[in-house]
Amino acid sequence: MTDFNNENENSSKENLENIQLEKYDMDKKEDKTGDTDEYEEFCYICRRPESKVGKLIKIPNNIKICAECMQKTFDTMNHTDINFDDMVNLSNLSNMPNISMINLSDLQNMIPRNKKIKKKKSKEEKKVTAFDIKSIPAPHKIKAQLDEYVVGQDYAKRVMSVAVYNHYKRVAVETMDDIEIEKSNMLMIGPTGCGKTYLVKTLAKLLDVPLAITDATSLTEAGYIGDDIESVVSKLLAAADNDVEKAEHGIIFIDEIDKIAKKKNTNQRDVSGESVQQGMLKLLEGSEIEVPVGANSKNAMVPLTTVNTKNILFICGGAFPDLDEIIKERLNKQSSMGFKADLKDKYDNDRNLLHKVTVEDIKNFGMIPEFLGRLPIVFSLDGLTEEMYVKILKEPKNAILKQYRKLLELDEVQLIFEDEALHAIARKAMEKKTGARALRAIIEDFMLDIMYEIPKDDNIGRVTITKDYIEKTGGPMITMRGCLELEENNSNIIQQQGLAIQ
Template identity: 25%
Template sequence: MSNLTPREIVSELDRYIIGQDAAKRMVAIAMRNRWRRQQIDPELRDEIAPKNIVLMGPTGVGKTEIARRLARLANCPFFKVEATKFTEVGYVGRDVESMIRDLMEIGVSMVHKEETEKVRIKAEKNAEERLLDLLLPRSKDRDSNPAGFFMGSSSGEVEEKNPAPDDSTREKFRKMFRDGLLDEREVEMEVTVQSGAQVEIMAIPGMEEMGSNLQNAFSNMFPGKRKPRKMTVKDAYQVLIDEEADKLIDPDAVNELARERVEQQGILFVDEMDKIASRQDATGGADVSREGVQRDLLPIVEGSVVNTKYGMVKTDHILFIAAGAFHFAKPSDLIPELQGRFPLREELSSLHKEEFYQILTEPKNALTVQYKALLETEGVTIDYTREALEEIAANAEKINEETENIGARRLYTIMEKILAKLSFEAPDKSGQTIVIDRDYVTDQLVDVIEDRDLSRYIL
């Protein structure tokens, strides 16, 4: 697990997320506590439960991005799910245990990728030999006597024979392959394909595990067969690397390591938590099902055992981060038992002109950087003036106030509207440098800004 300090975690989050300092500090402490827990004596370690978090705030202020970036920093299994996808057991919809199964799939994929990297050098070496066999098949005599020796005397002494004539050719081919001279040559090799009919199991809502088991059963009934297929040397090499890596990796060890990582380091981000909160002034109707989802979610958050195709997964130490706008419902509208399992709460503030300007200029992946890179592929260079970016930020704040407040996502629609014409004409402007100034921004937005009804649809 990453051993970044809370200050270092916040510093990394600052590179991608503007503002929301209190929320960043909270999640940084929660992540550091996970590392601290791993350093404690095992007997006490199991007694330390994660401090789950509720992030409150309007859409587009950075709730999801904070959790996603946090998971990447920690290199731990992370899965985002919407609470509205789940229904109480007995209703049509997904059961809450499926989120643990999905998290386990991500954990297995993550560990498999890491183990593949560990054996990659050996896999590449083996793949190269197999590829050379395809390009230059060995003779039968060579295959039966690979060392190049024969029994030449009646006394049984081993005499060395001259190297097989294809050795020098093989080395020439090896050098040509490493120099990339054979990348486009076609070879025919056997690949594994699924035999028989392709059976797709449509799982009954709430019974995804049964559907997965049936899918696996049919896969075992129709094992894969090897069939010849033509492909370039470059593509064949990648296929052979994957095959050789799979031979070197123990799938049982991967599954066990993934299960341990999910149990000890997994993060589940449950979005739209406010949608399953029952408002105190509401009675009956959909609120009955909402409370049922909360009660189904409670044992997962408290700590239970969920059956997956990779084995039993304990949820006691998975970190849950819940998020929601909480415009109408409040965290206090959740059932008391569930409130107690989310002791940390932080409200994220709305974004204003200053934050929008920072979002356009400071992050590594800022929208301005993205559009600049996209248009450079057409040979067009665009430069933004400070006044232009301030005008975009001001418009984003104004439109959020007059229509729906969708936070930083408003910048996506505005930037697309401003650069739509230029993006369309870019292939005809190769080699040109376009300056995006305040007048350019105003000209592109004049119609929708003046017509409030139109802006509701376009921006």
């Protein structure tokens, strides 16, 4: 019996070597176009890429199997009690144990969808990087572009511009006189609706790099219900169209980072708090991890690829509620009794109290020191004031008022907002305490009737939004097209008379 097994093992190895030798000829015949050279192939069984397992063996029906899986298949066949010589005679199948007829058409829908991943470039090709030092915009240019879209937050924009500039210089050069430059990951702290996510979106758009935005609330320790920590890199890979090299130069923004703070006074395992922070340490610092392609979780039907997070810029953001209380407690310890002592309520109405935050305050909030050590750049965003709300309404390139004006211009109707009306909208938004997001909800509320009624009458030429209409004590001013023509004629006459006098 042992001689029979040895003969089968030797024959299986010889068959495997013959198949590998014949594979190169099959590659030349089947790969008539050069498109497949750009993408990697995957093993049909273990779903590992060709870059990891070596050359794949092609069998009929365009199925590719790695040498390891093929060898395991032969070994399994050799160590079974089934006599494969009997399988040649189909009449003996009924006598074979545990064999039943299989409808192959039922298996077509079970075949995993092919995922295309571009091959990693060789070391010689990697020397020519996509990022050139001269092509990276200077910090003042990055801030100037951010100013066109984001109102206020000058300090935050300056910090982000310098950090991003230094990061992509590091990516372009990698080494500078044998001095390794560390990553400049960032931690943004600011109240809800102050523009944290919008800043990162605008930054990625200006730099033309892939961006992945995820919430830390959905992350859990590996093995528990929820998304694994590596899923944030999977989203970045999907945003880069499964191009690994492009993804390795992208930006990952993890929002709601304050939700993974250590849970206090709990006896249960903290699988969504401190454990997530510890699991993210290797991502933030830079390491090679295997991530699924086209899915958030690893399973046998999804191919895996390796992504190096060394050059990925991580930006974490959170509102950190009750952090201001920790800051107040620290600052009030400096107060004393007697004359010229600080009052206990001195910082109660300080809108920008978060600017006084320290790493020690964030540590007391529940973030572990190892996690904060990998986020060297910590900065806070300003709380929104009434004037900032008004600027958000009308100054950015894609301001809300400009959007509605464009919509009514398509109906040949002018839309005008009085200054008092804008301040009334800003005060309403401040009462909601949800940041700039409240502006859209307020404007949608009072613009509903206007957008519904205007298309009914073609004689309407202008709509003026007043303060009374915002406060629901009056209505908007409607001007007909004939009145607009009279106003234009009168203004032209006045201008001509003024020129004649001069």
